[in-house]
Amino acid sequence: MHVPIRPVWTCAACGRPWPCPSRQRQLMAEYTDARVSLSVFLSACFVQACADLATMPAGVLYRRFLTWPYEMPTTTTDEG
Structure with a gap:
């Protein structure tokens, strides 16, 4: 299963x-x-990872956790 191993994520x-x-x-x-x-x-x-990975820049974690869903195409289409 693709689950996180904490605290290293x-x-x-x-x-x-x-x-x-x-x-x-x-x-x-x-x-x-x-x-x-x-x-x-x-x-x-993201909040948990920021606590666990306190030495990693928050911007790096932000991109890693929060930007990719908006970069991936959706599976629904606009019809009409």
């Missing part, structure tokens, strides 16, 4: 920084049509 399955690309795809599928809820979840993870 690496993926238990692949060892990449969490959320790894596999978990990002899983989260996008899980939160289809619920991007606000995904943002709330990732914001909570």
Whole structure:
């Protein structure tokens, strides 16, 4: 499972920084049509990661946790 290993925030399955690309795809599928809820979840993870990774610049963690959902295409289409 692509879950975080804390306090280092690496993926238990692949060892990449969490959320790894596999978990990002899983989260996008899980939160289809619920991007606000995904943002709330990732914001909570971001706050925890900031505490755990206190020496890492907050901007790096911000990009890692909070920007990728808006860079990925949505699965819904605008019809009409």
